[in-house]
Amino acid sequence: MKYRQLTKEQFESLHQEFARFLASQSIDVNEWNQIKKEKPHVAEEEMNVFSDVVWDDVLQKTNYVEHFSKTSANLFKCDKDEIHRIAIKVTWDINLLEQKGFEWLMQNPMDNSVEIFRGSKPYNTERNIEIFDLIEKGSSISKGEIFEYFNQLIS
Structure with a gap:
């Protein structure tokens, strides 16, 4: 497995896509239920393959990611061959995880x-x-708005 298996909630939200995935392998509902009951390891493997397909699709379309903590932000732009990072650190007592702290950073x-x-x-x-x-x-x-905002400021 390349990534990790989707969560139960993610599988539920992708129910139709998973059904199409199984159908593309000529597995209908009855056969799927039988596989789950009689060959749980095969069912697990099908779920792993589907998870990898979904993750690959999502990640291929991902251009920006961001991570916030109380006093810092890490903003990433994910190009084809390299990743760009803007690291922001606030040196006084502020909480960027709260709306008030985030707004202060964006204004100052x-x-x-x-x-x-x-x-x-x-x-x-x-x-x-x-x-x-x-x-x-x-x-x-x-969507990258925060990365691009800071990128413009420091360019």
Whole structure:
């Protein structure tokens, strides 16, 4: 397995897609129920393959991810061959996880208590695997507005 199996909730939300996936392998509902009952390891493998397909599709379309903590933000732009990072650290007592703290940062990005660093590097492994690792460590897929806002400020 390349990534991790989708959660029960993710499978439920992708019920129709999973049914089409099984149908593409000539597995109907009755056969699927039989496989789950009699060959749970085969059912598990089908779910793993489907999960990898879904993750690959999602990650291929992912261009930005971001991770916020109480006093820092890590913003990533995921290009084809390299990843760009803007790291923001606030050196006074503020909570970026709260609306008030986040709004303060967006209104005061050049304040003396805000440190901004930028860097880029080629992927160490496969692009999608590195993005998946960031997500597993708590990052969220984003549209990139915050990354682009800070990128404009520091360019």
